Amino acid sequence: MSVVPEEQHVKRRAAPLFVVVTDGELKSLQEKGHTRNDLGWLPAFPHVLIASSSNFLFGYHIGVMNGPIVSIARELGFEGNSFIEGLVVSIFIAGAFIGSLSCGSLVDKFGCRRTFQVDTIPLILGAIVSAQAHSLDEMLFGRFLVGLGIGVNTVLVPIYISEVAPTKYRGSLGTICQIGTCLGIIVSLFLGIPSENDPHWWRTILYLASVPGFILTLGMQFAVDSPRWLCKAGRLEDAQKVIHDLWGPSHVDKAIEEFQSVIRSDGNDLESRWSELLEKPHSRVAFIGGALFVLQQFAGINGVLYFSSLTFQDVGITSGALASLYIGLTNFAGALCALYLMDKxxxxxxxxxxxxxxxxxxxxxxxxxTSPLDEELGHNLSILGTILYIFMFAIGAGPVTGLVIPEISSSRTRGKIMSFSFSVHWVCNFLVGLFFLELVEKLGIAPVYASFGAVSLLAAAFAYYFIVETKGRSLEEIETSLNSTSAANDK
Structure with missing residues (x-):
């Protein structure tokens, strides 16, 4: 039980100076007062939206080569060479691997906002070099630059959103980057349709890829930096202002106190060492981050996406662009559901x-x-399974993986752990792309898809036993809890 003063609204009647309320009623009163000072999700939304334009670029570059690759091959002189065609499409994975590894150090030194702006250089140059390419070497160089920028962005966006978003809305705001990726894919597929009739249209859509890069550069000039990085860099007043403007005045003192407590525990030097990922408790988080991406990629999302066009052909949808559009819309619908469910x-x-x-x-x-079904029924079940698979991926395995890793990482090693985790992602992405078709040719599609299902079950079990719930908890609260658990286990 708690005692609180009662306001004396009626002067004619003598009122008691105090009333007795239960602890539950007191908590309710405190929460109502806290809610009045809670600014909600809207102040942080423009900053998250600007950052998520990076994911729009990611999605755009995933889809932009699908339609015009035949025209590009014909004009640049490698038509009919499937190896070179595959190299042009996938060389950005090599760039993305390097970009993801470098991002952690850049974030530690310069903060997310400046790293975003630096990263637009390879994104813009890569798009322009690819668009004006007149030789295979120029095209490969342009695609590599784009991959370099994409690799940095895929690490950077989840870190930025997790550190800028209010705790209550961090999950939903973190899902916006997945929506950005889906929109980028859909837009690139729409813009790629004229390439079927115009052999030079590919130059136009590759030039257009530079526009979001310029928008990102300008937008980040007006975006805030992470209050956690500002506090770590000694810019306390700037950190307080960001918290005041984005989270609300009632959050300032508590947030700064939590930031400084973590800094005292972790050390106040800006850049962590890679070797720290081998030490507890960081090694456990690095293992979880890498394992989540291994499971995500070997659960087969890229293989299913690749084979989906053939699945749609079986039911009469012969246009590859139309099939890809259906897939993109399914992915988008799943991401919208994740946006609604993440913080619930x-x-x-x-x-x-x-x-x-x-x-x-x-x-x-x-x-x-594998079953002796009616042909039409079999094709329809195959389509249903494919659509359901992509929808379920977009609800959780897609957006949650990139969101939960920075949430369970310490402030000190968040950049390095994300860099390591995404470098694992790109290696696995490459391996799946390299061996998928060969395995299908040797084993058949049914055993390969069965293995994807088995890995998905393994991933569900892994998430159940290794992932802690982060909903509604500040990053500092999560870090303190995990550090305490690690220390207790060491005893």
């Missing part, structure tokens, strides 16, 4: 449910292929 259901539940749904979807596809 929590990361762990979405991740486990997503992978379990992906496993069921693969089982449905395998059943449609």
């Amino acid at each position: 259901q929590g990361r762990k539940r979405l991740l486990v449910g997503s992978y379990f749904g992906m496993a069921i979807s693969m089982l449905l596809v395998v059943y449609s292929i």
Whole structure:
């Protein structure tokens, strides 16, 4: 029980100076007062939206080569060479690997905002070099530069959003980057349609890829820096202003106190060492981050996306662009659902449910292929399983993986752990692309899809046992809790 003063509204009647309220009622009163000072999600939204334009570029560059690759091959002289065509499409993975590894050090030194602006240089130059390419070497160089920028961005965006977004809305705002990726894919597919009739249209759509880069450069000039990085850099007043403007005045003192407590615990030097990822508790988080991306990629999302066009052809949808558009819209719908559910259901539940749904979807596809069903029914079940798989991926395995890793990372090593985790992502992405078709040719599509389902079940179990729920908890609260758990386990 707690005692609080009562306001004396009626002067004619003598009122008691104090009333007794329960602890639950007191907590309710405190929460109402706190809510009045809570600015909600809107002040942080423009900054998150600007950062998520990087993911729009990521999605755009994923889809932009699908339609015009034949025209590019014909004009640059490698038509019919499937190896070179694959190299042009995928060389940006090599750049992305290097970019992701370098991002952690850049974020530690310069903060997210300046790193975003520096990163637009390879993104803009890569798009322009690719668009004006008159030789294979120029095209490969341009695609490599784009990959370099994409690699930095994929690490940078989740870190920035997790550190700028208010705790209550961090999950939903973190999902916007996934929506940005989906929109980028859809826009690139729409813009690529004229390439079927115009053999030179590919130059136009590659030039257009530079526009979001310029917008990102300008937008970041008006965006805020991470209050956590500002505090670590000794810019306390700037950190207080960001918290005041984005989270609300009632959050300033508590947030700064938490930031400084973590800095005292971790050390106040800006840049961490890579060797720290081998030390506890950072080694456990690095293991979880790398394992999540290994499981995500070997659960087969890129293989299913690649084979989906053939699946759609079986039911009469012969246009590759139209099939890709259906896939893009499904991905977008799933991301919207994740936006709504992330801060309601929590990361762990979405991740486990997503992978379990992906496993069921693969089982449905395998059943449609291997069972003696009516041909039309089999094709329809295969389409249903494919659509359901992509939708379930977009609800959890896609957005949650990139969001939860910075949430469970310490402030000191967040950049390095994200760099390591995404470098693992790009290596696995490359390996799946390299061996998928060969495995399909040797084993058949049913065993390969069955293996995707098995990995999805393994991923669901991994998430259930290794992922802690981060919904509604500040990054500092999560870090303190994990450090305490690690220390207790060492005893």
